[in-house]
Amino acid sequence: MACVLIPVVAAGAVAVVLVLRLWIVCRSQDVTPRESLSLLVVAGSGGHTTEILRLLGSLSSAYSPRHYVIADTDKMSADKINSFELDRADRDPSTMFLQIYSAPVNKAVREHSAVMDSRYYIHRIPRSREVQQSWLSTVLTTLHSMWLSFPLIHQVKPDLVLCNGPGTCVPICIAALLLGILGIKKVIIVYVESICRVETLSLSGKILIHLSDYFIVQWPTLKEKYPRSVYLGRIV
Amino acid sequence: MKRVFVTVGSTSFDELITRVSAEESLHIFRSLGYSQLTLQIGRGAVVPEPFSADSFTLDVYRYKDSLREDLERADLVISHAGAGSCLETLEKGKPLVVVINEKLMNNHQLELAKQLHKEGHLFYCTCSTLPGLLQSMDLSTLKCYPPGQPEKFSAFLDKVVGLQK
Numbered sequence: 001m002a003c004v005l006i007p008v009v010a011a012g013a014v015a016v017v018l019v020l021r022l023w024i025v026c027r028s029q030d031v032t033p034r035e036s037l038s039l040l041v042v043a044g045s046g047g048h049t050t051e052i053l054r055l056l057g058s059l060s061s062a063y064s065p066r067h068y069v070i071a072d073t074d075k076m077s078a079d080k081i082n083s084f085e086l087d088r089a090d091r092d093p094s095t096m097f098l099q100i101y102s103a104p105v106n107k108a109v110r111e112h113s114a115v116m117d118s119r120y121y122i123h124r125i126p127r128s129r130e131v132q133q134s135w136l137s138t139v140l141t142t143l144h145s146m147w148l149s150f151p152l153i154h155q156v157k158p159d160l161v162l163c164n165g166p167g168t169c170v171p172i173c174i175a176a177l178l179l180g181i182l183g184i185k186k187v188i189i190v191y192v193e194s195i196c197r198v199e200t201l202s203l204s205g206k207i208l209i210h211l212s213d214y215f216i217v218q219w220p221t222l223k224e225k226y227p228r229s230v231y232l233g234r235i236v
Numbered sequence: 237m238k239r240v241f242v243t244v245g246s247t248s249f250d251e252l253i254t255r256v257s258a259e260e261s262l263h264i265f266r267s268l269g270y271s272q273l274t275l276q277i278g279r280g281a282v283v284p285e286p287f288s289a290d291s292f293t294l295d296v297y298r299y300k301d302s303l304r305e306d307l308e309r310a311d312l313v314i315s316h317a318g319a320g321s322c323l324e325t326l327e328k329g330k331p332l333v334v335v336i337n338e339k340l341m342n343n344h345q346l347e348l349a350k351q352l353h354k355e356g357h358l359f360y361c362t363c364s365t366l367p368g369l370l371q372s373m374d375l376s377t378l379k380c381y382p383p384g385q386p387e388k389f390s391a392f393l394d395k396v397v398g399l400q401k
Contacts, residue, residue, distance in 0.1 A: 188396075
């Protein structure tokens with residue numbers, strides 16, 4: 001009887017600790033002053049990538065280096081990202097050099113330098129869910145994506161994760177949360193709901209509104225429905 | 237020369253392509269004074285035959301790196317309800333008719349089209365109601381679309397992540 005009870009109690013205790021850690025990580029919004037921060041951007045397909053690149057275009061060069069995560073089946077997003085970064089490097093006189101990588105990130109190159117530069121990296125992970133994929137297989141593919149997301153997040157250890165709704169972002173954000181729960185690093189998670197979402201949240205939005213540090217919506221109806229969200233007007 | 241540009245972005249929308257290249261629609265375009273119709277058909281299976289006759293031209297293609305030129309030359313844009321297509325067109329100040337694809341389940345694109353229509357920036361319809369709309373709509377009632385403000389996002393983010401000014 002005791003041999004069954006002890007592991008069950010131990011598992012229960014671990015679960016309680018994890019939930020408490022999750023609660024602490026989600027609620028902590030300390031602002032540490034800093035001069036730069038590394039950014040991990042989840043780029044979904046089509047319009048998602050267009051929207052997120054518009055947001056990135058407004059950010060200063062302090063957001064560097066930039067790590068982009070795209071689905072392995074997404075060809076167009078890599079092109080859009082490369083054009084965006086090349087255009088940015090042309091316009092920014094402080095550009096030191098440009099690097100393009102696919103996963104895994106080379107440890108030597110990842111070392112931070114005191115000078116801000118325009119390094120960016122593109123990583124690919126399997127898509128969590130294809131459009132109109134069945135729910136059961138979605139659970140399996142999402143678990144598979146999470147299995148691969150954690151090593152990526154652990155290697156990159158970004159200061160900030162930015163995403164805007166494609167299924168690919170859920171495993172990434174959960175992996176980022178896990179870094180916090182395990183006491184490795186607190187990663188700020190910022191989610192911007194797509195401009196298409198006027199009255200209802202996307203599925204990713206419904207999941208991540210409770211797990212992100214800042215959840216930004218672009219229409220007042222959503223702000224009314226979800227008081228926890230941040231409304232800045234139309235930002236794309 | 238007045239031009240109509242039809243775009244479906246990276247999707248396929250065979251019903252729309254079939255509808256706009258049908259004789260009925262071509263007749264409507266001609267009667268409204270348009271002499272060029274360009275179809276960007278994306279992944280679609282329906283590929284109308286291009287032609288040039290009776291001072292009317294029909295062009296067809298799947299993709300271009302950028303639709304900027306075609307949008308700039310158009311006097312009327314007919315588009316699927318994708319956000320990218322809609323916003324790019326509205327930002328160029330072009331009259332826009334959005335056609336809803338009724339085959340898409342849980343059509344989240346519809347929310348944006350409805351909202352922008354409510355604000356007076358575009359007209360929207362389905363494939364079957366498109367001919368009627370083309371003949372009855374008044375493009376001069378459309379209002380200018382103010383662009384989004386990503387600088388509000390960067391100001392907010394700089395503040396909450398602690399970046400020094």
